[in-house]
Amino acid sequence: MDYIRDLEQAMSKDRVTTNETIIEEHSFDESHHTPSRPTVVVFPEHSEEVRKIVQIASQYEVPVIPYGAGSSLEGQVIPCDGGITVDFSLMNKILEVREQDLLVKVEPGVTRLQLNKELKKYGLFFTVDPGADATLGGMAATNASGTTSVKYGIMRDQVRDLEVVLADGSIIHTGNLAEKSSSGFHLNSFFVGSEGTLGLFTELTLKVHGIPEHKVAARAVFPSIEQAVSAVVSILHAGIPIARCELVDESSVKHVNQYSDTNYMEAPTLFLEFHGNQSGLQEDVEFTKELVKEQGCQEIIFETDSKAAHQLWESRHNLAYAFIHSYPGKKMILTDVSLPISELTGAILYAQEEMKDMDMVGAILGHVGDGNFHTILMIDKENKEEVEKADLYNEKLVKYALARGGTCTGEHGVGIGKKKYQRLEFGLAYDLMVKMKQTLDPKCILNPGKIVDRY
Amino acid sequence: MDYIRDLEQAMSKDRVTTNETIIEEHSFDESHHTPSRPTVVVFPEHSEEVRKIVQIASQYEVPVIPYGAGSSLEGQVIPCDGGITVDFSLMNKILEVREQDLLVKVEPGVTRLQLNKELKKYGLFFTVDPGADATLGGMAATNASGTTSVKYGIMRDQVRDLEVVLADGSIIHTGNLAEKSSSGFHLNSFFVGSEGTLGLFTELTLKVHGIPEHKVAARAVFPSIEQAVSAVVSILHAGIPIARCELVDESSVKHVNQYSDTNYMEAPTLFLEFHGNQSGLQEDVEFTKELVKEQGCQEIIFETDSKAAHQLWESRHNLAYAFIHSYPGKKMILTDVSLPISELTGAILYAQEEMKDMDMVGAILGHVGDGNFHTILMIDKENKEEVEKADLYNEKLVKYALARGGTCTGEHGVGIGKKKYQRLEFGLAYDLMVKMKQTLDPKCILNPGKIVDRY
Secondary structure, three states: OHHHHHHHHHOOHHHEEOOHHHHHHOOOOOOOOOOOOOOEEEOOOOHHHHHHHHHHHHHHOOOEEEEOOOOOOOOOOOOOOOOEEEEOOOOOOEEEEEOOOOEEEEOOOOEHHHHHHHHHOOOEEOOOOOOOOOEHHHHHHHOOOOOOHHHHOOHHHHEEEEEEEOOOOOEEEOOOOOOOOOOOOOHHHHHOOOOOOOOEEEEEEEEOEEOOOEEEEEEEEOOOHHHHHHHHHHHHHOOOOEEEEEEEOHHHHHHHHHHHOOOOOOOOEEEEEEEEOHHHHHHHHHHHHHHHHHOOOOEEEEEOOHHHHHHHHHHHHOHHHHHHHHOOOOEEEEOOOEOOHHHHHHHHHHHHHHHHHOOOOEEEEEEHHHOEEEEEEEEOOOOHHHHHHHHHHHHHHHHHHHOOOOEOOOOOOOOOOOHHHHHHHHOHHHHHHHHHHHHHOOOOOEOOOOOOOOO | OHHHHHHHHHOOHHHEEOOHHHHHHOOOOOOOOOOOOOOEEEOOOOHHHHHHHHHHHHHHOOOEEEEOOOOOOOOOOOOOOOOEEEEOOOOOOEEEEEOOOOEEEEOOOOEHHHHHHHHHOOOEEOOOOOOOOOEHHHHHHHOOOOOOHHHHOOHHHHEEEEEEEOOOOOEEEOOOOOOOOOOOOOHHHHHOOOOOOOOEEEEEEEEOEEOOOEEEEEEEEOOOHHHHHHHHHHHHHOOOOEEEEEEEOHHHHHHHHHHHOOOOOOOOEEEEEEEEOHHHHHHHHHHHHHHHHHOOOOEEEEEOOHHHHHHHHHHHHOHHHHHHHHOOOOEEEEOOOEOOHHHHHHHHHHHHHHHHHOOOOEEEEEEHHHOEEEEEEEEOOOOHHHHHHHHHHHHHHHHHHHOOOOEOOOOOOOOOOOHHHHHHHHOHHHHHHHHHHHHHOOOOOEOOOOOOOOO
């Protein structure tokens, strides 16, 4: 095709490919959404090449889909209408560590673990941890978050500046290196979470933190979900600067024990972590003990040695894999609503009840400090009825959350899966989003069909 | 005029005024920028009235300028081309305190102190403190921050949802009540700091915090600015969760002593505050003592009784008034650059040198934890040479900051004063901002001439 020939001329020919295996590898993500193949995959080495790719896409009006590690969970990287997938794996350099400024400048293909390995040398770490070893470009594109967001914030909070290639091929910077700015319109936050629909990120400047002096991890076991959530509310209200605060239900703990070879009590459990100085931490821990006991906590176990603490978080992070492992051949569907915390218990109970009523197998886990939880469902993609049931279940949870001031997605983003709820969630503001997308991308070439409808 | 008649018909006649005194009162803010009078001032009581006002403004293509407490510092509320000033003082109800969710819903005319008085009953407080008793609508419109932002974040970080009346009269909500969301484009952050140029805020949902269990305030005196800033870098790197961290130079302390009847040592000084639990705080304080001593701190005084601590922060907040008081008849100009912290010492030394070279009277103070500082200059507005010199000085600082990854405004916003630096700061991204403004406000009726040029 003409645009493939143009791509081959614009960049090195061996980084433009229609190889079957590579095309196939870029047709899906980690979600259950139906794969779709790109026409061509390109591997740019710098911003200037990305600009050329976008210019060619614009000229031929062909979709451009940015691709990081393929770990998105709502089909964000699936090329629904074919086109050019831009794989950023060759743009994987850590460009600068500004130790004094607590900033790093990276290319979009750098992964989270790669960055943390480098930062460790400086006594620093990057806080956002979505579980997967995602690329930082992808994490910014989907506004990722995870277990530590309750203390350190989500991806949007870490982005100080983005270099972005726009649909017209211009290259802009959305921010600057200052901690604080009231200048211009806030493009940083607007581009974070835009899932490649407004531009392609070619460089990121991110906030990093000093590795905390002391950490303590704990497991607190409760007779009920209600009591576990009430305990979290008490902890937050007391102003205890909790660093991680994860809820896993009985079914989740069962799968953890099977997969991770642990022997945790199979009941609703909070996985907690505290960061701070030694004496402050001790006081936080003592106070937390009191608070959880008031909420009927049956036992709270502090993992003081770092191996046990590591195992605790490993088992939490491996929970999704534990499910995949237990149901071979099935696909995982994750719900992702987030609500004001006063509505969280009700929402989780509703999620459990519906699961039972609809006769489905699954488990609940959540970043309860943020009001965000997931139901993990394992389904047979070939079984139409099962798929429809899972979709209906997902929709019920979304509607429950939206009716109570919540959102259809706390952290996985919109992609293909949550696009149908955008109008319901935003009302007239959805029209504004469409207008803004049209302003930035009049030909609708940037990851079309994600977040807002094609036009 | 026809549109005034229409306004009188659309809302109660006594809330539409061309009264000389009221017109005069709405012609200026707290800045040195040249006043300009609105044609009419209206006092809406609810969103529906604001919608009608905007619709009338759109029909007659007349400017609409939102007005809170008039405490803006870059001319944001000055109606440069006349038109309708929308004074929100009657929309001053605290609509809901969601204690469990740590959220409040307020009308835009509620002031910071009014909100904190109400929140105190719940053991809560609103963290952003710009000094002035600004309205929350105004603070969101200018993305205000202040002394506590180093710990709790700026205004943008507190806004969970805005109700906004757009230029076409539609009313949208920009967010939701969940702590975390990856849904849609992030309109919240985009509207915060837009200074009335994209829409008028008619309701705000804001994050609040529990009043900290313990607080300790301190003054640390240094032989030089460099050492004071180095001490701040050490504190930040050590991960000490400092709650306030303000630098005042020798001249500032002199003015403080004169105005606030204090007897502080007249040398570069850090005003510090720590929030936390008792033992954690103690450890933070001890660690800080070590760190500041390593940077040559001459003395550090902890104000343990709350009266002395209160006086310390009162004197800091009254610093601007101390200057105004000392130079009757003169107007204050405040510079407001913000830089990556590694560039801060250089910038402050440059600011001091230039002040000396240009033979100007002033002082330097700053939110150094955020890399943001102000030079206070007192000028005679009638003296053209003095005004030009102050403008040149301001511009020198802006250019110094922009060349080093900084921003022309850390917290005062763009308004009239910093508009001329937007292109320099944002390059091609400025064109994108203009396009977005045009998309949202095709007739350029929303606070025209602020942030971006009229079109």
